[in-house]
Amino acid sequence: xxxxxxxxxxxxxxxxxxxxxxxxxxxxxxxxxxxxxxxxxxxxxxxxxxxxxxxxxxxxxxxxxxxxxxxxxxxxxxxxxxxxxxxxxxxxxxxxxxxxxxxxxxxxxxxxx
Amino acid sequence: xxxxxxxxxxxxxxxxxxxxxxxxxxxxxxxxxxxxxxxxxxxxxxxxxxxxxxxxxxxxxxxxxxxxxxxxxxxxxxxxxxxxxxxxxxxxxxxxxxxxxxxxxxxxxxxxxxxxxxxxxxxxxxxxxxxxxxxxxxxxxxxxxxxxxxxxxxxxxxxxxx
Numbered sequence: 001x002x003x004x005x006x007x008x009x010x011x012x013x014x015x016x017x018x019x020x021x022x023x024x025x026x027x028x029x030x031x032x033x034x035x036x037x038x039x040x041x042x043x044x045x046x047x048x049x050x051x052x053x054x055x056x057x058x059x060x061x062x063x064x065x066x067x068x069x070x071x072x073x074x075x076x077x078x079x080x081x082x083x084x085x086x087x088x089x090x091x092x093x094x095x096x097x098x099x100x101x102x103x104x105x106x107x108x109x110x111x112x113x
Numbered sequence: 114x115x116x117x118x119x120x121x122x123x124x125x126x127x128x129x130x131x132x133x134x135x136x137x138x139x140x141x142x143x144x145x146x147x148x149x150x151x152x153x154x155x156x157x158x159x160x161x162x163x164x165x166x167x168x169x170x171x172x173x174x175x176x177x178x179x180x181x182x183x184x185x186x187x188x189x190x191x192x193x194x195x196x197x198x199x200x201x202x203x204x205x206x207x208x209x210x211x212x213x214x215x216x217x218x219x220x221x222x223x224x225x226x227x228x229x230x231x232x233x234x235x236x237x238x239x240x241x242x243x244x245x246x247x248x249x250x251x252x253x254x255x256x257x258x259x260x261x262x263x264x265x266x267x268x269x270x271x272x273x274x275x
Contacts, residue, residue, distance in 0.1 A: 052162035058232040069237035
C-alpha cells in the first residue's frame with residue numbers, strides 16, 4: 001500500500017486522469033472530492049467488498065453446487081403462481097426493459113417435490 | 114447469433130462432427146460443452162473480485178430452467194448460476210445510464226440483457242439473488258459488465274422465495 005500525507009486542499013492523481021482532493025477534515029472523517037472519467041466507477045469500499053464476498057460465495061467450484069437444492073428451487077420458480085411483491089420504484093430507467101421472453105412455467109414441475 | 118448454448122453431449126457416433134473442425138470443449142457441472150467463438154461473451158473488466166476472468170459462455174440446461182450457467186472459458190471451475198431478474202421480480206428496473214450502455218456496446222434500439230447472480234444454499238429456500246450488482250450484456254457486441262447500482266435499495270442478497 002502506498003501511504004501519502006496530504007493537507008486539506010491538496011490532491012493526488014491516480015493514473016493520468018483520476019484526481020482526489022482532500023476537501024476538509026473533521027473529527028470523525030475526511031471529505032474527499034474525486035474527479036474521474038465517466039467510465040471509471042467510484043464506490044465506497046464496503047459495497048465493493050460486500051459484492052466481492054457475495055460473488056465469491058456464489059460461484060460454483062465443480063462438485064460444490066448443491067444440485068438437489070438447485071433443481072428443487074428451479075422447479076419451485078417454474079411452478080410459482082404468484083409473483084413476488086413489487087420492489088421500490090426507481091426514479092428513472094434509462095435503458096428500456098429487457099425483451100427476452102420469460103421461461104414458460106411448467107405445470108408438471110410441482111410433481112418434483 | 115448464438116447467445117445460449119444448449120446442453121450438448123459430444124458423441125463419437127455423430128457423423129456430422131467427423132467433417133467439422135473440432136470445436137473447443139469445456140467440462141462444466143458434469144457436462145461436456147462445445148462452444149464456438151461466437152458464443153463467447155467478453156467482460157472487459159471481468160466480475161467484481163474476478164477482474165481477470167473475461168471470457169464467458171451462457172449455458173441453458175432444461176432441468177435448471179429458469180436458471181442459466183455463466184461459465185468461464187478460461188477457468189471452467191468458475192461457474193455462476195444466473196437468472197433474468199425480471200422473471201421473478203417484475204418491477205426490477207435498475208438505473209443504467211445511456212453512456213454506460215454505449216460504452217458496453219449496446220446498439221441504438223437494442224435492449225441489454227440483465228442477469229443476476231444467484232447463490233444457492235443447501236436449504237434451497239434460503240437461496241438469494243444479487244440485485245444490487247447485476248450483469249448487463251450487450252448481445253449485439255457479445256460484451257458484458259457487472260454494474261454496481263449506486264445508492265440503490267435493491268439488495269445484494271434478495272431472497273428468491275417468500
